[in-house]
Amino acid sequence: MTINNLIFLPLKREILEKKNYLLQSLGLHLFIIMLIYYGLPNLFRYRSDFLPPLPVEIINISDKTTAPKINFKKTPDTSKNKTNYANQENIKYNNQSKIPDTTEAIEETKEVVEIKKKKIVKLKELKKKPNQLQSVLKSIEQVKKDFSDKKKKDKEKNKTDEKVTPTKLGINLSISEVDAVRRHFEKCWNIPSGAREVGNLATEIKVRFNKEGNVLDARIANVGRMKRDRYFRTAAESALRAVLNPRCKNAPLPKDKFDKWKNLTLNFDPKSIIGY
Amino acid sequence: MKYIKKIFFSFLIFFFYIINVNAELKIDITSGYTEPTPIGINDFIGFTEEEKDVAKQITKLVIADLNNSGLFKVIDPKAYIQRISNPNIMPKFADWKIINAQALIIGSTKLETNGNIRIEFRLWDVFAEQQMAGWAFNTARSNWRQISHRIADKVYERLTGEIGYFDTRIAYIAESGPAKKRIKRLAIMDQDGANHRFLTNGTNLVLTPRFSPSQQELTYLSYIGRIPRVYLLDIETGKQEIVGDFPGMSFAPRFSPFGDQVIMSLASEGNSDIYSYNLKTNIRKQLTTYRGIDTSPSYAPNGKKIAFNSDRGGTPQIYVMNSNGKKIKRISFGKGNYSTPVWSPRGDYIAFTKFFNKTFYIGVMTPEGKGERIIAKGFLVEGPTWTPNGRMIGYTKKDYPVKKKEGKTRIFLIDLTGFHEKEIITPLEASDPAWSPLLD
Amino acid sequence: MVFIEMFNFKSITILLFTAILYSCTTKGGMEDVSTGLYEKGGMSYLDQDGTVPAKIFFDYDSYLLTSMAESTLDLQVTWMDENPEKFILVEGHCDERGTREYNLALGERRANSVKEYLTSMGIDDGRLNTVSYGKERPDKEGSFEDSWTLNRRSVTTLDVDR
Numbered sequence: 001m002t003i004n005n006l007i008f009l010p011l012k013r014e015i016l017e018k019k020n021y022l023l024q025s026l027g028l029h030l031f032i033i034m035l036i037y038y039g040l041p042n043l044f045r046y047r048s049d050f051l052p053p054l055p056v057e058i059i060n061i062s063d064k065t066t067a068p069k070i071n072f073k074k075t076p077d078t079s080k081n082k083t084n085y086a087n088q089e090n091i092k093y094n095n096q097s098k099i100p101d102t103t104e105a106i107e108e109t110k111e112v113v114e115i116k117k118k119k120i121v122k123l124k125e126l127k128k129k130p131n132q133l134q135s136v137l138k139s140i141e142q143v144k145k146d147f148s149d150k151k152k153k154d155k156e157k158n159k160t161d162e163k164v165t166p167t168k169l170g171i172n173l174s175i176s177e178v179d180a181v182r183r184h185f186e187k188c189w190n191i192p193s194g195a196r197e198v199g200n201l202a203t204e205i206k207v208r209f210n211k212e213g214n215v216l217d218a219r220i221a222n223v224g225r226m227k228r229d230r231y232f233r234t235a236a237e238s239a240l241r242a243v244l245n246p247r248c249k250n251a252p253l254p255k256d257k258f259d260k261w262k263n264l265t266l267n268f269d270p271k272s273i274i275g276y
Numbered sequence: 277m278k279y280i281k282k283i284f285f286s287f288l289i290f291f292f293y294i295i296n297v298n299a300e301l302k303i304d305i306t307s308g309y310t311e312p313t314p315i316g317i318n319d320f321i322g323f324t325e326e327e328k329d330v331a332k333q334i335t336k337l338v339i340a341d342l343n344n345s346g347l348f349k350v351i352d353p354k355a356y357i358q359r360i361s362n363p364n365i366m367p368k369f370a371d372w373k374i375i376n377a378q379a380l381i382i383g384s385t386k387l388e389t390n391g392n393i394r395i396e397f398r399l400w401d402v403f404a405e406q407q408m409a410g411w412a413f414n415t416a417r418s419n420w421r422q423i424s425h426r427i428a429d430k431v432y433e434r435l436t437g438e439i440g441y442f443d444t445r446i447a448y449i450a451e452s453g454p455a456k457k458r459i460k461r462l463a464i465m466d467q468d469g470a471n472h473r474f475l476t477n478g479t480n481l482v483l484t485p486r487f488s489p490s491q492q493e494l495t496y497l498s499y500i501g502r503i504p505r506v507y508l509l510d511i512e513t514g515k516q517e518i519v520g521d522f523p524g525m526s527f528a529p530r531f532s533p534f535g536d537q538v539i540m541s542l543a544s545e546g547n548s549d550i551y552s553y554n555l556k557t558n559i560r561k562q563l564t565t566y567r568g569i570d571t572s573p574s575y576a577p578n579g580k581k582i583a584f585n586s587d588r589g590g591t592p593q594i595y596v597m598n599s600n601g602k603k604i605k606r607i608s609f610g611k612g613n614y615s616t617p618v619w620s621p622r623g624d625y626i627a628f629t630k631f632f633n634k635t636f637y638i639g640v641m642t643p644e645g646k647g648e649r650i651i652a653k654g655f656l657v658e659g660p661t662w663t664p665n666g667r668m669i670g671y672t673k674k675d676y677p678v679k680k681k682e683g684k685t686r687i688f689l690i691d692l693t694g695f696h697e698k699e700i701i702t703p704l705e706a707s708d709p710a711w712s713p714l715l716d
Numbered sequence: 717m718v719f720i721e722m723f724n725f726k727s728i729t730i731l732l733f734t735a736i737l738y739s740c741t742t743k744g745g746m747e748d749v750s751t752g753l754y755e756k757g758g759m760s761y762l763d764q765d766g767t768v769p770a771k772i773f774f775d776y777d778s779y780l781l782t783s784m785a786e787s788t789l790d791l792q793v794t795w796m797d798e799n800p801e802k803f804i805l806v807e808g809h810c811d812e813r814g815t816r817e818y819n820l821a822l823g824e825r826r827a828n829s830v831k832e833y834l835t836s837m838g839i840d841d842g843r844l845n846t847v848s849y850g851k852e853r854p855d856k857e858g859s860f861e862d863s864w865t866l867n868r869r870s871v872t873t874l875d876v877d878r
Contacts, residue, residue: 024280
């Protein structure tokens with residue numbers, strides 16, 4: 001009885017007192033465990049599933065909105081396709097241009113005024129001299145100039161737009177660029193037909209490219225499986241041959257994004273052909 | 277609490293960062309083309325005149341085998357830029373890349389003093405610029421055909437992952453004469469058509485031959501004395517003997533995978549059932565009892581099950597039972613009539629003949645009856661036989677009649693995927709092909 | 717000498733000629749040695765006068781006797797009763813629209829249908845043998861429906877081996 005009192009009762013009391021802390025501690029522990037469980041595999045495996053392409057063309061009405069701007073860049077193809085459309089849009093907007101222009105002007109002036117105000121406040125702190133007024137005016141000119149310069153730069157930036165699936169950050173090749181690469185290697189891949197369906201025969205080939213899109217180095221990712229699985233070896237070798245085929249030189253990859261694709265993994269999956 | 281919240285949110289941000297940071301871009305490639313792989317075969321090298329002769333014969337045979345498999349296309353030697361005369365050097369890969377040779381075979385033959393030949397050859401991966409494999413064979417000179425087939429086997433196996441089938445034979449029924457008085461002879465040949473021999477002279481009707489697992493014997497149906505019965509034939513000696521002493525008609529014979537039994541149909545009084553007959557003990561065992569048609573039995577390669585054709589359901593369909601006759605289960609459920617089930621040597625499929633809507637088909641399905649696929653069709657196609665690697669199917673094909681004349685009957689070979697159909701050339705018309713097993 | 721030779725030659729040819737003419741104009745049909753049947757007008761008969769047809773026909777994939785088949789078989793029964801010393805071999809045949817082994821079994825069923833009918837009509841079954849030829853011995857060449865109809869048959873023949 002006394003043992004009960006000595007051990008359990010104080011324990012109960014402790015728990016009741018420190019209830020909040022216990023809960024918080026439990027919660028945090030759980031969170032970290034979940035983090036490790038879900039997060040760790042993601043460090044090692046790259047998920048390549050693209051979301052279903054929803055090419056959203058963003059028409060440049062950025063001057064009206066104050067939403068934070070994501071930098072869009074137009075690819076040469078899309079710019080060709082869309083130039084007429086864009087031109088028309090611009091024409092439309094130009095007709096209505098007066099309104100945005102005035103708002104722009106208003107905004108500009110507002111901002112300028114604010115800056116001016118700040119500056120004036122600052123200037124007020126200084127002693128007022130007729131010269132200083134001039135300098136104030138100059139500074140306003142300067143501010144105006146800076147502002148319009150900045151605007152020009154923004155406009156230039158906005159002129160180049162790019163289609164991007166907004167949720168996947170970190171991949172900057174467009175869907176059409178990926179498609180071009182896919183089609184390029186498809187025409188060199190002689191798929192071994194009729195192999196016995198022994199599960200997944202998808203092969204990852206790790207490729208290193210040079211700036212011209214030529215293969216510097218290519219290797220099969222899962223070498224261990226090559227030794228055990230004859231059918232996998234056949235599929236893997238056919239994939240490697242597709243990459244090394246001299247007919248597939250000069251892969252159509254955008255030179256300005258060289259960093260993104262100089263190391264590429266091509267996953268050759270014959271399941272649409274084999275497998276019955 | 278605020279402290280906790282801060283920690284929580286920073287973890288959240290870290291978490292999302294982890295799943296979005298990607299080391300490398302991955303692109304999926306899910307289609308390509310299926311064509312015979314172009315390869316180069318440099319003439320096998322010999323140094324003396326005699327060696328050169330043998331080398332030439334061997335090269336020719338290897339080229340024919342690989343081309344006929346439908347999976348390779350040997351590039352015409354006239355297009356070769358580099359001619360290799362030293363078998364031990366590295367080939368100039370650029371010369372072979374230009375002509376789009378994806379693999380290259382370089383071999384040499386040497387005649388030894390004891391009359392044997394020694395053949396060495398290497399298989400090169402042209403695009404990867406490295407040797408894939410190398411082999412050496414040593415055998416009597418008279419075996420040069422067999423060795424050529426073995427060379428083709430090795431190349432085939434290394435490049436496709438499948439077992440080669442080039443060192444095998446085909447037994448079949450050679451047909452000639454008018455349809456009302458057809459002369460049928462039992463014949464045998466190498467799978468490439470060489471070494472063709474007639475085994476019977478056509479006096480008596482012969483049908484549906486099958487090989488024993490040792491390749492030494494054939495079992496078949498013959499109408500000797502106007503009584504249709506199952507016989508055994510020793511291929512080397514030509515000796516024939518009746519299997520069992522059955523009253524009535526016995527037909528549709530096949531060997532068990534271990535060669536100790538022959539299963540067949542026995543028919544009497546309007547009923548045919550499947551029996552197994554032990555060649556050593558002469559004991560026969562009845563496996564089906566249904567009063568109707570039970571025929572065309574086929575063992576699974578492990579000997580544990582038998583597929584057969586039965587009309588117990590009203591129309592000809594395919595059933596599978598244990599090799600003791602128990603647990604009979606129907607496996608064909610599509611539209612039409614199903615017959616001649618033949619179990620693949622790989623055990624993964626059963627090939628069959630289907631008749632539906634006035635057309636015949638050759639198809640495959642799993643032993644559970646799933647995944648039915650048609651791989652050939654025609655006016656009359658029937659009687660599939662598997663190559664021993666379970667990869668291709670031979671069958672009888674009769675053409676549509678042309679201008680009131682009956683079409684020709686010939687044997688064809690097709691890949692399991694339904695591609696690469698090609699005729700097997702025979703001296704006369706041909707039917708009922710049976711492919712020999714591999715010798716282990 | 718010459719006269720005698722010529723006379724012999726002439727008379728022989730004349731005799732031959734008349735014999736041929738006679739056989740062609742005779743009411744009876746040509747006998748087929750392997751089956752013992754008489755061919756006349758494209759049909760086969762058990763009797764020389766051509767009144768007992770030897771063949772009956774079946775529907776596709778069937779071994780059941782049609783009523784026309786039964787009436788033909790009735791005629792055969794009568795003939796067999798009148799010729800009790802004859803041994804009979806009943807052949808079963810199929811058209812080519814089936815696989816080889818299945819057709820061997822079906823041919824056997826057809827022959828057996830006929831044998832059963834004959835025995836049920838009183839013919840001693842010791843006199844009857846059956847054999848199936850599957851689709852191996854068509855009666856009419858040609859890959860057409862009219863040929864196939866004629867090939868799905870059972871032929872009652874004389875058993876030349878007994």
